[in-house]
Amino acid sequence: MRKINRIFTQSDSDSFVAHMCARAECDLRGPETWERDLLAALAWIAQETHVVHTWSPERLRENVSITLPAIPGLWDRPRVLLAPAAAADPVSQAAVIAHECQHVYQLRHRYVDSLWPAPLAYIYLYGTSDEARAASEAEASGCDVAVDAWLTGRDPNAIASERLASLEGAGYGHLGVGDLKLAADLMRSYAATVGSGISPPMRSAHEAMDWLKNNGLFS
Numbered sequence: 001m002r003k004i005n006r007i008f009t010q011s012d013s014d015s016f017v018a019h020m021c022a023r024a025e026c027d028l029r030g031p032e033t034w035e036r037d038l039l040a041a042l043a044w045i046a047q048e049t050h051v052v053h054t055w056s057p058e059r060l061r062e063n064v065s066i067t068l069p070a071i072p073g074l075w076d077r078p079r080v081l082l083a084p085a086a087a088a089d090p091v092s093q094a095a096v097i098a099h100e101c102q103h104v105y106q107l108r109h110r111y112v113d114s115l116w117p118a119p120l121a122y123i124y125l126y127g128t129s130d131e132a133r134a135a136s137e138a139e140a141s142g143c144d145v146a147v148d149a150w151l152t153g154r155d156p157n158a159i160a161s162e163r164l165a166s167l168e169g170a171g172y173g174h175l176g177v178g179d180l181k182l183a184a185d186l187m188r189s190y191a192a193t194v195g196s197g198i199s200p201p202m203r204s205a206h207e208a209m210d211w212l213k214n215n216g217l218f219s
């Protein structure tokens with residue numbers, strides 16, 4: 001498996017994040033922003049009214065990074081809201097950004113043949129189809145597994161198992177057994193690709209690998 005040949009510093013991580021967001025044409029918002037406060041308030045309302053399953057407001061505030069689509073009149077590019085936990089160390093930050101940037105690519109490109117605008121079709125299917133949500137999260141998680149494995153030298157399969165445990169928890173919209181298996185099969189396949197020394201077939205993972213090569217972290 002490939003791994004980097006020097007320490008990945010906070011300054012490396014910040015440059016990586018800036019590059020990934022520039023390539024994905026999205027904006028990054030840190031943990032202390034009004035958008036996070038608004039999402040936590042919405043999660044509290046959802047929890048109290050039982051209208052939809054969602055993360056608890058506490059979990060959302062601390063642990064959940066999230067990508068919002070462009071909203072005409074409010075902001076014109078997708079926004080990645082970084083969770084405090086994601087900004088805790090250079091590797092976590094880089095892995096989470098690779099994950100969220102893949103969601104940005106999905107938003108823009110996944111349903112370009114739909115009768116609806118692609119981002120709207122993506123959001124609708126993400127919200128209503130367990131299969132679509134499982135496949136989207138497996139792809140995005142494949143990107144963060146790759147970056148984590150490249151930066152730490154850890155076994156990508158072991159990292160994928162950690163991510164799957166999180167998918168099986170409360171965090172991802174209560175996927176059924178079949179859709180969890182779909183996510184698991186996809187993630188095992190991406191982890192095997194990372195283990196064989198190449199990038200899994202997602203744009204964000206390709207961009208991440210290019211950055212690591214161009215900045216002397218891969219020999």
Ligand SMILES: [Zn+2]
Nearest residue numbers: 099103137140
């Ligand atoms: Zn995700």
